[in-house]
Amino acid sequence: MSHQPPRVVSRLTSGAKVTAAAMLLAVSSAALAQTPQGAPTMEERLRTQLRTTTDQLQQAKNELAALKAGGATAGTAGKASKDSPEALRKQLDDAQQQLAAERQSRERLAQDARASQSEVKTIADKANTQIAQYRNAYDELLKLARQADAQRKQLAEEAAAQRAALKLAQEKNDRLYAVGQEILTAYETMDVATIVAARQPFAAQARVKYEQIAQQYGDKLYEGKFDEQNAVSDIKNGR
Numbered sequence: 001m002s003h004q005p006p007r008v009v010s011r012l013t014s015g016a017k018v019t020a021a022a023m024l025l026a027v028s029s030a031a032l033a034q035t036p037q038g039a040p041t042m043e044e045r046l047r048t049q050l051r052t053t054t055d056q057l058q059q060a061k062n063e064l065a066a067l068k069a070g071g072a073t074a075g076t077a078g079k080a081s082k083d084s085p086e087a088l089r090k091q092l093d094d095a096q097q098q099l100a101a102e103r104q105s106r107e108r109l110a111q112d113a114r115a116s117q118s119e120v121k122t123i124a125d126k127a128n129t130q131i132a133q134y135r136n137a138y139d140e141l142l143k144l145a146r147q148a149d150a151q152r153k154q155l156a157e158e159a160a161a162q163r164a165a166l167k168l169a170q171e172k173n174d175r176l177y178a179v180g181q182e183i184l185t186a187y188e189t190m191d192v193a194t195i196v197a198a199r200q201p202f203a204a205q206a207r208v209k210y211e212q213i214a215q216q217y218g219d220k221l222y223e224g225k226f227d228e229q230n231a232v233s234d235i236k237n238g239r
Helices: 006-033 042-082 085-189 192-199 204-223 228-236
Strands: none
Touching: none
């Protein structure tokens, strides 16, 4: 069976309906014009004509269904043509191309990520190296600062010790000067008779007295002698 387009099917359906209506109209007109005696009645003729028209309509419906079935078959054939090996091969090629493009894109992204990671690592290594250098320089400066502070304290202690020793020496010099002045005063006030009496054998008591006086002045002179080492040691020991 040849397949009719949808417009032809619609026209056939409309034509069948018009033909049935015309036949009913003609039968009704003839029946109304005359009804011979012994002929079928109007009701019987209408029933007969109705059956005929119903059969024709059923036939038209069958033909329409057949035409629709033919159109569905044609659509199935078209779909089958879309699922043909050539079409499937083309779809497969397109999918493979898309997959390859996606892989290339991912590979580029991975390369960019690796490059960025390498750059970040390089920057981090440089930063760590500089931090290590700065830390070493800071430690060295801190060490020098501590040494300088220790030297400053030592110099301050030595300077304080020297000032104290100088003060002690000045005090001893003052005492020596005072002892010397006492000795000079003693000799200035001693008369000739006293000197002669001190040298006489019978003046032992006077000699002892003058020896004690000389010993006292000697002790004072010895105490007034300045010894730098002993002075510094006494200052450091807090004496």
